[in-house]
Amino acid sequence: MRLFKPVTLARLKSGLFWRTFLLLSVLTTLSMVSWIGMYNYVQRGPQAQQLAAQVISVVTITRAALTHSVPELRTELLFELVSNEGIRVFLLEENDEIDPPPENELMPDIEKLVKAKLGADTRFSARVNGMRGFWVSFKIDDDQYWLMLERERIRGLTGVQWLGWASLVSLVSLLGAAAISSLVNAPLRRLTAAARAIAQGRRPAPLPEKGPQEIRQANRSFNQMVDDLQQVESDRAVILAGISHDLRTPITRMQLEVEMADLSQDARDGMKSDLAQMDAIIAQFLDYAKPTEAASFVNVDVTGMLHEVAHDVARLPDVKVNTDIAPDAQVRGNTTDLRRVIHNLVENARRYGKTPGTDMAEIDIQCTVRGMHTAKRVVIAVQDHGVGVPAEQIAELLKPFTRLDVSRSQANGAGLGLAIVERVLQRHGAQLELSNREGGGLLIEISMEAI
Incomplete structure (x- = not known):
């Protein structure tokens, strides 16, 4: 099914397809924007709480494991944390090069919730000593440590990802709007083509009497009109044939009688002229009413x-x-x-x-x-x-x-x-x-x- 055709400005202004398409597109776009805004508003709090709980849980478990483990086994424990959980623990040094926390719309809420549980002195960073990740500080006695998580574990949808999803949804919506517009206007296109065929003297194929009730009734009425017009044409042909026979026969007989009558030449010429004019008028009526197939x-x-x-x-x-x-x-x-x-x-x-x-x-x-x-x-x-x-x-x-x-x-x-x-x-x-x-x-x- 061909959904798109070359567009001119006049057609864009007057075409029912493009009006329907634009209205559906605007409605879909507004609905999508409203949904994204509402989703962000409703989901932001729960998502921040979920990510903060995940960070708090990892830090708490890691700190407890390090605190209660045998010192000789801490190296092996750290290795298992890296290999199995993707968690790395480093000693926090005063000369560490620290970047600001990750740029994320949820980060302020996450910081607030984590500090409420782990302490107000908890620090966050997106890069420490050139190593990228999600860094959170914690204490064991008087020593401070960095815990690094993979950023993917706490990262929500970025602006680029939102734009990608929005673009995909917009494309699908536009294709859907085009398909709906085409389906809505298809019966009207068939009706227009059938009406044009009648205007050109052709009998169109019957319109399908299916679909919505209004379309069925319109197509049924149009098909009935075509049948009635065909019947009128047939009746007119019969009537015209009768007129041609019933009027021209007496005219021919009158012409013969004029030739045989004892009349003056002027009277004979006048009557011949009148009869010829009558015959010409009948011919004009027949030519006017005759259909062109x-x-x-x-x-x-x-x-x-x-x-x-x-x-x-x-x-x-x-x-x-x-x-x-x-x-x-x-x-x-x-x-x-x-x-x-x-x-x-x-x-x-x-x-x-x-x-x-x-x-x-x-x-x-x-x-x-x-x-x-x-x-x-x-x-x-x-x-x-x-x-x-x-x-x-x-x-x-x-x-x-x-x-x-x-x-x-x-x-x-x-x-x-x-x-x-x-x-x-x-x-x-x-x-x-x-x-x-x-x-x-x-x-x-x-x-x-x-x-």
């Missing part, structure tokens, strides 16, 4: 497709086409739907982008590849040289059934052209931007991930 996506040669569209449009008598198309521009998508999108944009420019004072529409078709490596995007621009659209009304162009009075007073159709374009591009994960062109006219840009 991600399973049908293939590699699309955008360069070749734009050249073909430009060639087809250039044959019309009222259009002038200018092209600037980058070579080898390719995207992933549905070829038929993308071709329909370009045709809709060009047709929109031809109808409503007439150059002022003329009956000609000048259309610029451009295609560029921007970025590098995996961040490359194909940007398609279609712009006309007409009067453009008021800036405050540009957003209205993408709404279904919207026709602006200025530019579409003579428009035929239901006002779904650009709405169809936006719907198809959303399913392709593309971006659509509309703006007024410098010098007049409308500029429409499509940005898609390149392959």
Whole structure:
């Protein structure tokens, strides 16, 4: 399981994983600091008493053994103390080089407790005559002696050791916080990925209905929503098929009757125009409602497709086409739907982008590849040289059934052209931007991930 990913400042501020991770880390750190402080406070007294009792016991037993032993056997006794117990006894001389006692936070308490038992004149040292250890003085009659213990026997945890343990606990705590954050956010990541798949027109795999009750309920509701949407799509497909059949059949019959009826040419042309407009409106409804399946996506040669569209449009008598198309521009998508999108944009420019004072529409078709490596995007621009659209009304162009009075007073159709374009591009994960062109006219840009 991958716990860490490259971090940016924006992600650190907004990412739920990192917020959870930081909160858990702060909580763990504060808990550990509080525990160490409380442990030191509670354990300091008992630990000092234990070490002092150990020193008092060793000194008392050693002094008693030396006092009651036969003088001839004291040398052998001292040897056994060194070899078996690590205890050394030396005669205290006035000219001994004595260092201060060991630097230990427990040492003041140990000194106080030991002096209370052995006498106020008891001396302590960390080094005598260059020999390191824990040195304690004691008396036998009028003679003074040094008793040296190994420092490890009375040494508590040093600052370095505390730092080492604290670092280890901190590392384990951070790893635990990262693991907990990842587990907590895993259901949300799956839900986000599934929602993104739906937005792209794909049916996501069912979310696992297990784990905490809240997660189970959320995943169960999401899975039910996906099933309901799928059923709605199926029902809509059936309804659209019925509309196509039930409406176009009588339209075709009416067209035949118009041809056979005894009508004037003007009346016949008018009725033909009305029937053709009705058929075009039905086609727009079907195009708007038709889903774009991600399973049908293939590699699309955008360069070749734009050249073909430009060639087809250039044959019309009222259009002038200018092209600037980058070579080898390719995207992933549905070829038929993308071709329909370009045709809709060009047709929109031809109808409503007439150059002022003329009956000609000048259309610029451009295609560029921007970025590098995996961040490359194909940007398609279609712009006309007409009067453009008021800036405050540009957003209205993408709404279904919207026709602006200025530019579409003579428009035929239901006002779904650009709405169809936006719907198809959303399913392709593309971006659509509309703006007024410098010098007049409308500029429409499509940005898609390149392959």
